[in-house]
Amino acid sequence: MSDASTAAPAARLPRQVSYIIGNEACERFSFYGMRNILTPFLVSTLLLYAPEAERAGIAKDVFHSFVIGVYFFPLLGGWLSDRFFGKYHTVLWFSLIYCAGHAMLALFEGQRTGFYTGLFLIALGSGGIKPLVVSFVGDQFSQANKHLAKIVFDFFYWTINFGSFFASLLMPIFLREFGPAVAFGIPGILMGVATLVFWLGRKDYVRVPPTRGDNPHGFLKVVRTALLTRAPGQARPGLAVAIAGATLGVLFLLAWALGLPFWSASFDFVISACLALGALLVGGGVGTWMQLERAHDVHPPAAVNDVRAVLRVLIVFALVTPFWSLFDQKASTWILQGNEMRVPHEAWWWPSWLVKSPAQMQALNPLLVMLLIPFNNLVLYPFLRRLGWEPTALRRMGWGIAISGVSWIAAGMIQLHIDGGASTSLAWQALPYLLLTFGEVLVSATALEFAYSQATQAMKGVIMAFWYLSVTFGNLWVLLTNAAVRNEAVTRQIAATGISENAFLMFFFAGFAFVAAAAFGAYARRYPMQDHYRPA
Numbered sequence: 001m002s003d004a005s006t007a008a009p010a011a012r013l014p015r016q017v018s019y020i021i022g023n024e025a026c027e028r029f030s031f032y033g034m035r036n037i038l039t040p041f042l043v044s045t046l047l048l049y050a051p052e053a054e055r056a057g058i059a060k061d062v063f064h065s066f067v068i069g070v071y072f073f074p075l076l077g078g079w080l081s082d083r084f085f086g087k088y089h090t091v092l093w094f095s096l097i098y099c100a101g102h103a104m105l106a107l108f109e110g111q112r113t114g115f116y117t118g119l120f121l122i123a124l125g126s127g128g129i130k131p132l133v134v135s136f137v138g139d140q141f142s143q144a145n146k147h148l149a150k151i152v153f154d155f156f157y158w159t160i161n162f163g164s165f166f167a168s169l170l171m172p173i174f175l176r177e178f179g180p181a182v183a184f185g186i187p188g189i190l191m192g193v194a195t196l197v198f199w200l201g202r203k204d205y206v207r208v209p210p211t212r213g214d215n216p217h218g219f220l221k222v223v224r225t226a227l228l229t230r231a232p233g234q235a236r237p238g239l240a241v242a243i244a245g246a247t248l249g250v251l252f253l254l255a256w257a258l259g260l261p262f263w264s265a266s267f268d269f270v271i272s273a274c275l276a277l278g279a280l281l282v283g284g285g286v287g288t289w290m291q292l293e294r295a296h297d298v299h300p301p302a303a304v305n306d307v308r309a310v311l312r313v314l315i316v317f318a319l320v321t322p323f324w325s326l327f328d329q330k331a332s333t334w335i336l337q338g339n340e341m342r343v344p345h346e347a348w349w350w351p352s353w354l355v356k357s358p359a360q361m362q363a364l365n366p367l368l369v370m371l372l373i374p375f376n377n378l379v380l381y382p383f384l385r386r387l388g389w390e391p392t393a394l395r396r397m398g399w400g401i402a403i404s405g406v407s408w409i410a411a412g413m414i415q416l417h418i419d420g421g422a423s424t425s426l427a428w429q430a431l432p433y434l435l436l437t438f439g440e441v442l443v444s445a446t447a448l449e450f451a452y453s454q455a456t457q458a459m460k461g462v463i464m465a466f467w468y469l470s471v472t473f474g475n476l477w478v479l480l481t482n483a484a485v486r487n488e489a490v491t492r493q494i495a496a497t498g499i500s501e502n503a504f505l506m507f508f509f510a511g512f513a514f515v516a517a518a519a520f521g522a523y524a525r526r527y528p529m530q531d532h533y534r535p536a
Contacts, residue, residue: 065475134156226295242284306456
């Protein structure tokens with residue numbers, strides 16, 4: 001038996017982690033606080049210059065363009081951190097940009113150019129730090145205490161939903177009672193506190209130096225080799241496909257910039273740039289797959305197989321994008337629907353002292369997340385296993401997409417009731433919120449688990465960047481749909497169905513999710529599962 005005096009000390013959580021968690025708690029409240037009042041503010045204040053019938057559509061365009069930016073800029077933040085500055089400095093500097101964006105929202109709540117500039121800065125700042133904070137937490141752990149990292153990551157997820165819950169409840173109250181300057185100013189103050197808390201830990205952090213792109217077998221270098229390498233007696237069809245994708249992307253941007261006749265006037269810069277990026281990714285991905293074996297001459301088999309695994313996962317992510325087109329509309333379309341409903345203050349069970357506006361219904365989402373995750377893990381999944389049905393990651397994700405479609409069927413039925421002229425209680429929105437959140441838990445949390453298991457350690461950063469892009473393209477679907485319904489031919493077809501445009505679009509997105517779920521299921525059956533968890 002070893003002497004107590006020589007026993008290894010018990011592993012402890014790194015003290016500097018508390019600074020990062022404090023930063024995350026304040027940052028998430030600030031983000032969801034402004035995000036969840038953005039659509040109501042736009043409709044009621046900033047867009048009063050537009051005809052009343054057009055305000056909802058413009059507000060949705062602004063909101064989803066903002067979300068696209070939030071989930072696009074992780075590419076920039078990750079690249080700057082890896083190549084030049086490291087995680088600490090990148091997070092700190094993007095946080096300052098983030099604070100400036102909040103300040104502009106509070107100062108320019110009545111001036112569109114200043115307000116939209118603030119939204120851009122928040123998207124840049126929030127997106128820039130998004131891929132770095134969680135990995136920065138991981139950097140603080142060593143082999144001696146790595147088993148404690150799961151506690152911190154679980155608490156991170158809990159903190160996100162905790163902050164979102166209170167932000168969703170409180171910020172609509174501040175907007176209504178004190179006006180937009182205060183309502184947008186409070187999230188700005190919290191982001192300032194978040195930045196200060198992060199800075200206070202500067203002397204204690206473990207800082208992993210940037211790689212500066214020195215890995216000769218990184219993702220992009222393998223892709224470049226695969227596309228450019230010549231095989232004796234063979235052409236380079238993959239390179240041709242990649243060039244075609246890049247060319248198509250350039251044409252999309254030129255069509256927007258030059259206002260060419262065949263390019264819809266509704267396709268603004270955000271839509272055009274996202275379509276260009278999509279063409280580039282599809283062309284490059286397909287082209288790389290066609291010639292990936294040629295990379296074996298330059299790179300080790302492990303590096304080539306890593307890229308192959310990422311390309312397989314990208315197909316899964318592409319099939320998940322319709323889910324995000326449904327999920328993120330809870331903060332736009334569903335709020336607008338709630339504005340047409342009656343808050344049931346007369347009901348004894350309704351918390352009238354707290355929930356006074358439709359925007360506060362969004363608080364149901366984080367609350368349900370905190371309840372559904374333990375329910376699924378402790379009750380639902382064990383029950384399904386006892387029935388002989390294993391809830392694998394891909395099965396959960398496929399069902400999550402389908403259930404999100406059901407939530408929009410429920411929302412569409414509510415809209416039909418509203419369109420019929422009947423007084424409709426806001427409480428009915430609890431049903432689609434429950435279904436959508438259940439779908440979120442099955443898709444979003446599971447997708448991270450799935451992606452990490454399929455990608456080797458060298459490719460996990462690449463996987464996370466593409467995961468954030470799936471949210472960008474999910475919101476692109478919403479912008480494209482909004483652009484389509486501005487076409488007279490489309491609106492005539494919708495009118496011919498005999499239901500309102502709002503109800504039609506809800507059922508359309510439900511059908512979109514069902515098609516995506518079917519395609520996801522078909523691909524999942526052929527997907528070759530990998531296991532790249534770290535050895536015990």
